[in-house]
Amino acid sequence: PTRGGYRRYELSLDGTCAHRLPGASASSPEPRASARGALLVLARNGPPFAVGARLSVSGSPRTDPDGVQVLFCEPAALVLRGFSSQIAALRARTMDAFIARLSRLGRRAPGLLVALLSGRRDWVEPGLSDAFARSGCAHILSLSGQHLAVLAAMVGALLGPLLGPRRTTLAAALFAALYAVFAGGDSPILHSALMFAWGAAAKTFPGTCF
Numbered sequence: 001p002t003r004g005g006y007r008r009y010e011l012s013l014d015g016t017c018a019h020r021l022p023g024a025s026a027s028s029p030e031p032r033a034s035a036r037g038a039l040l041v042l043a044r045n046g047p048p049f050a051v052g053a054r055l056s057v058s059g060s061p062r063t064d065p066d067g068v069q070v071l072f073c074e075p076a077a078l079v080l081r082g083f084s085s086q087i088a089a090l091r092a093r094t095m096d097a098f099i100a101r102l103s104r105l106g107r108r109a110p111g112l113l114v115a116l117l118s119g120r121r122d123w124v125e126p127g128l129s130d131a132f133a134r135s136g137c138a139h140i141l142s143l144s145g146q147h148l149a150v151l152a153a154m155v156g157a158l159l160g161p162l163l164g165p166r167r168t169t170l171a172a173a174l175f176a177a178l179y180a181v182f183a184g185g186d187s188p189i190l191h192s193a194l195m196f197a198w199g200a201a202a203k204t205f206p207g208t209c210f
Helices: 086-105 109-118 126-134 145-163 165-182 187-204
Strands: 006-018 032-044 053-056 069-073 079-083
Touching (some): 079 086, 109 145, 145 165, 145 187
């Protein structure tokens, strides 16, 4: 969410629409228009959508001074049309179940925990996001290698007594990889997961050249 209650959606356009002109015969071919590029959509009190969701939106975009295509629309104009992949669909279902569990903790806690664990700020209240920004702590709500390291260390601490050092290291590396996919697969978190896996492999198989 942004100030003013707007939610922003950064979309990659990939679609074709057809529309029959008034007065055209039923047998005449429909003119088609394709859209490619990027579009920034702003909807006041818009619903959150998972990363990888396919959306359809109607409206007339405008070009801002920086050359970005911007479209203001009502929440009802945004329609979910599925997901870009099976992984994106599975990630969305997992996130929905996770949020449903956290909803029992109160009004503010679920959104804050979701942001800390997944990097998604969709459920953080705008006032709370502004408070983090004013205090200089907005980076806490963005995923980084630090988040991954803390979570992997927790996994290691829990599984260490059960699996032993070697298997625990491999389990933590597997967790890091799955977590990177769950979090949306952004470059910083993928880079951190890759480096963690590399370090785990070097620790588990010493003397091996990778």
